[in-house]
Amino acid sequence: MGYVLLVEDDASVGRTVSRVLRGSRLTWARSAEDALEEMQSDPDVAVLLLDLNLKTGPMQGDDLLAYLTVHRPELVERTYLMSGELQEDVQHRFSSPVQYLRKPVGIRVLRDVVQSHEPDPA
Numbered sequence: 001m002g003y004v005l006l007v008e009d010d011a012s013v014g015r016t017v018s019r020v021l022r023g024s025r026l027t028w029a030r031s032a033e034d035a036l037e038e039m040q041s042d043p044d045v046a047v048l049l050l051d052l053n054l055k056t057g058p059m060q061g062d063d064l065l066a067y068l069t070v071h072r073p074e075l076v077e078r079t080y081l082m083s084g085e086l087q088e089d090v091q092h093r094f095s096s097p098v099q100y101l102r103k104p105v106g107i108r109v110l111r112d113v114v115q116s117h118e119p120d121p122a
Helices: 011-020 032-041 061-071 087-093 107-115
Strands: 003-007 026-029 045-051 079-083 099-102
Touching (some): 003 032, 011 026, 026 032, 032 045, 032 061, 045 061, 045 107, 061 079, 087 099, 099 107
Parallel strands (some): 003 026, 003 045
């Protein structure tokens, strides 16, 4: 079905998610701009795990989501925004409902979400 694309600027979170999902093909982008480059070179994304508050570039997670809404609408339904904030506190930033995972995300929840999209094995 494709690979897991993790967009996360926090190295410890990125390493943890990579370990938890080590049975799936995963690419870790540390910025929204890196994620866009990755999706251009390999558009076959099974599921996108997207940090809402990125500190490594001018684009934030919601900027990337807005871009995808226009240019890759089929991927939006397989995109999960992640943040330590309550969903109610950030929902106003989006024009439509989003799939949301509150950090810290439990291992079982993370695995279940990803496996429901049947990514390629590592």
